[in-house]
Amino acid sequence: MTHSYEEVTFQEFTLFIKIYSKQLEENINIYLNLEPSISESDRKRTTLLLDSFILLLTNIDIEDINEADGGYLDTWLQSQLSIIDVRSFNLFQLIFEKSLITFMIQQKHSRMNGILMYLLSMFTYLVQSYNKYEEEHKTKSKSHVSLELKNLLLLDQLNKLLIRCSGYQDLAFILKKCEEYFRYKRCVFYAYVPWSNQFYGVIGAELSKVQSMKGQLTEQHLVFGSKKPIYLKDPKIM
The missing domain is CATH 1.10.490 (Globin-like)
Structure with missing residues (x-):
């Protein structure tokens, strides 16, 4: 019915x-x-x-x-x-x-x-x-967890790399591995002299350009206070 x-x-x-x-x-x-x-x-x-x-x-x-x-x-x-x-x-x-x-x-x-x-x-x-x-x-949420897990695995790789390396003589190798692990386009290592507040380039691709980057840490060089990776298309002007 x-x-x-x-x-x-x-x-x-x-x-x-x-x-x-x-x-x-x-x-x-x-x-x-x-x-x-x-x-x-x-x-x-x-x-x-x-x-x-x-x-x-x-x-x-x-x-x-x-x-x-x-x-x-x-x-x-x-x-x-x-x-x-x-x-x-x-x-x-x-x-x-x-x-x-x-x-x-x-x-x-x-x-x-x-x-x-x-x-x-x-x-x-x-x-x-x-x-x-x-x-x-x-x-x-699953995508976010997967991304976090991926980042943790990359950090674990970096930890193992640092444990394997013997000292400052392996810095160039470490930087190249960081480019590979984290897909950075360029990694550069700078030395810092605290008593004179100076910096200078030490290791990185195009070594002559990297080593020409030096000077005082001033308001004009705030970029070096950044906590994020930086890509410098033309580093010679720094």
Whole structure:
């Protein structure tokens, strides 16, 4: 046996929420406060989600709705990703549905079946979108972990290299290995004389140019205070 019902559009659903928002908010507050299993942190996070979702629906200009609900729902979901988690998302869905269903049963609303079916399709869409964002986040996290692991392995290589080397006579070899390990275009070693605050080039590609780089450490040579690798296209002007 099938039950026919009149389908509800996003525009009609939004209008319904606008008209009965106060009653819906009252039911939401009741369910939020009556549920003993909700921790205080989950309650606060779920309240933020519910408040922002109702605010979205009640602030939409009905006459301006000219697209499917997906665009509005995705925009809302993306704006909440900084506070949302699986538990608060599930609570948000549960309390919203219970509050809306309770109101429609109490009022014996004539289009209850259509609104309920739309509600189910709306949350199906939101759940799928949230799962998609979660998968993207996990993929990015894995990429970040992989990059950190790669960097740690490179540092381990450098440590082993330094242990193998015997002293300053291996500096040229160490610099060439640093270029290889870290894909630097050029590595140069500078000596520093602290009592005179002077520097001079010692080892690096195009040795004559490197050794011509010397002088006082002044405000004009702040580049040598950088903690990041530097590529000098034309080092002779330094």
